[in-house]
Amino acid sequence: MAPSAKADMKEAVAAAKEVFWVHGFDDASIEELVQATGLNRYALYNTFGGKLELFLAVLEDYYTERKSLFMTTLGDPAHGPMDAIRHVSEFCITEMAERGAGCLMCNVAQEVGQHEEIVSERVKTYLDEIQSAKEMALTQAEERGELNPAITPGEGAALLMSNMLGVGVMARNGASRRQLLNVFNTCMAALSVTKPHEKT
Amino acid sequence: MAPSAKADMKEAVAAAKEVFWVHGFDDASIEELVQATGLNRYALYNTFGGKLELFLAVLEDYYTERKSLFMTTLGDPAHGPMDAIRHVSEFCITEMAERGAGCLMCNVAQEVGQHEEIVSERVKTYLDEIQSAKEMALTQAEERGELNPAITPGEGAALLMSNMLGVGVMARNGASRRQLLNVFNTCMAALSVTKPHEKT
């Protein structure tokens, strides 16, 4: 592969990601993907194999970006664990609001996941890993006395997951960034130790 | 319309509801709908007009059932407001788990809502009404001192909505009834006044 071919491919995946993100899998037409990536049909099929394979590449790219952001932020001693969760979640919410399109992974989990076994398996794996990372963060928070004592780290991680999934659905239904952040902040407030008359 | 025709139509809507619930809008084929309803193509088109119109009838039926269950439960003095929320939510979660298919309305909001303006409008209206009902319940809970003081009724209602939406996505991805209930219970615990060492 030529040295620039890899860069082109990364660019193509990024462009395709935007199309799939907004339109989902079924409604992303090859024509749109061709236009967005700048590749033509022939090159697109030669490079990736087909629509599904291109999508899987997009999905992996999307997941990897998120996961590494999370791990980096969690590992950064400048952030406490609750701040790390907040930082990553706000990043995701901003992206959702910009596109009015929820989380790429979850959108498609609902859609193509029903038909293509490989997609739903991959999404399940990815979601599990993200939930584990959140549980890790909440475990640290618990040790620091920052977690609502009525809730275990495992429960809290599942709650955070459902919250982000729900926020994604709301984003797709036209909720504003502000509204999405409010919902997320409420969840964080509920997870934190309760200090009456002193909200975050 | 013959006296039995109305009953037949209700039955047909109920049968179609199951198909749309599991398959979504696009992937529910007319053939499946014909088989499920017992109507044939001709009758189906004559009675409802088309796939979209049939779906709108299904959507209204679904919403009406949920809304009236909620209002009845909320009005019943046997339940406190938090119990009413719990009762209705558990009903919905059971239905989701049975079908492995989340909430009919939200599934389709993500899917067909992108294309058919009328569907997304209707879903938005329905969701707003449900959120209002939850806010009403939480206002009552606040008055009884049963709401986490870090959270307002409005915020709590939005959190509950996102929780149910998120739970729906999880259901569609194969989560068990037990797992779904755990996530919901965590949310309720987070919304309730914190009593350490004494979880619900």
Next chain:
DNA sequence: TGATAATTAGAACCATCATTCTGAAATTGC
């Protein structure tokens, strides 16, 4: 430059599916 190979744009192919049409079967009303 000239012959070979790669790339392009768009047409062709094929499958799917909502909708409509059609001729046969059943039902109704008299």
Next chain:
DNA sequence: GCAATTTCAGAATGATGGTTCTAATTATCA
């Protein structure tokens, strides 16, 4: 019991869209 209407099952229709093919163009390299 028969004519008129309604209902049926399945075949045509028409549109969409993923994939493949093709003929023309461009690039490569001796």
